[in-house]
Amino acid sequence: MSYLYNYKLTTNAEFLRVDLLDEIRQFSGKFSDIDIEVCLTYDENMHTDVTVGDILSHYTAALPDGDEIEIKRQVKRFVKHSLYMTLSEISGIKLPWGSLTGIRPTKLAYAYIAKGGQVDNVSGYMQSTFAVSSHRANLLQRIIKAQRSALSQMPDSAVNLYVHIPFCDGRCNYCSFPSVDISKKGSNDLLSRYVDALISEIAEMKKFIAVRNESIFSVYVGGGTPSVLGENDLERLLNAIAADNCEFTFEAGRADSFSCEKTAILKAGGVTRICVNPQTLNDDTLARIGRRHTASDFYKAYFTAKEAGFDINTDIIAGLEGETPSDFAHTADSIAELQPENVTVHTLSRKRASLLADTELSCPDIERMMDYAFMRFSDYEPYYLYRQKNMVGNLENVGFCKKGKECVNNITVMEEMVPVYACGAGSISKRVGKCISRFASPKDVGLYIDELKERTDKKLMFLSGERVE
Ligand code: SF4
Known part of the structure; x- marks a missing residue:
């Protein structure tokens, strides 16, 4: 259970607790002194029962497919979305970015396109899957087009x-x-x-x-x-x-x-x-x-x-x-x-x-x-x-x-x-691909200068794809 911001969250999906708290926090204090329960179950589909105070909502979606990471991702989105829909309905608040709490909505649009989605359908996809407002969803679609052209x-x-x-x-x-x-x-x-x-x-x-x-x-x-x-x-x-x-x-x-x-x-x-x-x-x-x-x-x-x-x-x-x-x-x-x-x-x-x-x-x-x-x-x-x-x-x-x-x-x-x-000191090098990995240089300028040779060697090893301790 979490007693944060005066609400109590109970869930059987413990691995999603942080995400659920992020979702609740989006409503900035609207839900205080209230019990929230999110229960995830599976049969031939997946289901969530979301209880806020004495109001219960039920959601169902098809079981996800893909590798383990993808399945986990889809379950997370479904559970967060269920909670968002309930909180939105009860409060009457529709957030501009809907159930999205991450920092890069464009990544979701690119993932959709990588799976065969059309660029012209990005807006509809964001609205129907994440309850993003039409203004923000259209904005995202426009941005993806501009980026692809650039x-x-x-x-x-x-x-x-x-x-x-x-x-x-x-x-x-x-x-x-x-x-x-x-x-x-x-x-x-x-x-x-x-x-x-x-x-x-x-x-x-x-x-x-x-x-x-x-x-x-x-x-x-x-x-x-x-x-x-x-x-x-x-x-x-x-x-x-x-x-x-x-x-x-x-x-x-x-x-x-x-x-x-x-x-x-x-x-x-x-x-x-x-x-x-x-x-x-x-x-x-x-x-x-x-x-x-x-x-x-x-x-x-x-x-x-x-x-x-x-x-x-x-x-x-x-x-x-x-x-x-x-x-x-x-x-x-x-x-x-x-x-x-x-x-x-x-x-x-x-x-x-x-x-x-x-x-x-x-x-x-x-x-x-x-x-x-x-x-x-x-x-x-x-x-x-x-x-x-x-x-x-x-x-x-x-x-x-x-x-x-x-x-x-x-x-x-x-x-x-x-x-x-x-x-440079405090800079972060990045390898990209299926996974993103990072190598940070020390933030302290003196340390950066003193350990330059050793750290540069390690950084170049990292950038070549080697594992660096
Ligand atoms: S403290 Fe320096 S880095 Fe930070 S915003 Fe001001 S000028 Fe920019």
Whole structure:
């Protein structure tokens, strides 16, 4: 039994307890002081009896087929869906993503297509199988089409090269990424030593890629705030990456860390796309969330990058503490006027390692804000989508782009379609395929530098498909 959030869950499907609790939690406190029982039985079909208080509902589905993993997956979906339908009916609440609690609804759409489903039927499938709303299900279908078209020329030998710069100037309150605050004493020296280590790891990684005849499909330098690098370190880093003929994205996430000189270095270093992220264009909110820049810094950085001819990604967040729908509309309107190539609209989520970890986030207007974003960016193509745990309103993050301007890194990383060869402290390399496996580098920058050789060898073994202890 679980006594969480004042309800009691009893089930004979213990292996699904965590999933069932996730489902109940989606109704944010609606079911308190109540007994919920979920009973799963089998005969020639599978059945669930869901009791909430004194209301009993019964559901039946055909027995699943496939291998053990697939059977377990289908049973889980059926039981979660049964519980969702009951809770939805009793509460009168229909959630935008129905019974889905996972973070990547697109994966379910791809699995459906892999089993012979038609792309044009994705929306219907999501609505009938998971009770997803027609708006979200249609959105998903559109996104799958956009992704397939954007990746139609992707070679089988594609890999993504990721380079991580875990340094920032200050700390934003919603952020959970571990990063070194460069405003602290001694951190500039650490930054230069870090770049030395990173350059030698990149050199090993590039040799490895060349020997295996793989092609770098996209490069992404992320963080942290990569644009905090000084000009000399920046140039050294880009020379080490030396990527050409591929999408090359560089995060200049914080507008105050960007300059004309750095823009010229990025241009000469092969960067094609720059992320300049305001998150909000309201100065009061920027100060409140700990971003040490203003809206006017953002505009300056944006136009500097634009004039240099880069494609631009911008991120904004709906549901930031203290923001009203009109604050959010101001940000969305201002970004829509600029017409960057890519806009990603996030809904705020509470992350365990962030300064907001213990804050109960709520934003009653979050759906209105996201609806406004869909309307404001209706001349863009939605092309990637993901969800996170503890998102305000259980909504989603959506990437929109101008026609033909999809950031392929965003798609392939989000959908886990391409291996990620990641360099740097706290970076995570990934092998993809039937199973996804990961290799993490130490988050601690000092440890990363000290153990570089040994850890790089292990990482390359992992990427070759060997088992690494
Ligand atoms: S949001 Fe970006 S700039 Fe802010 S602390 Fe996190 S990584 Fe650094």
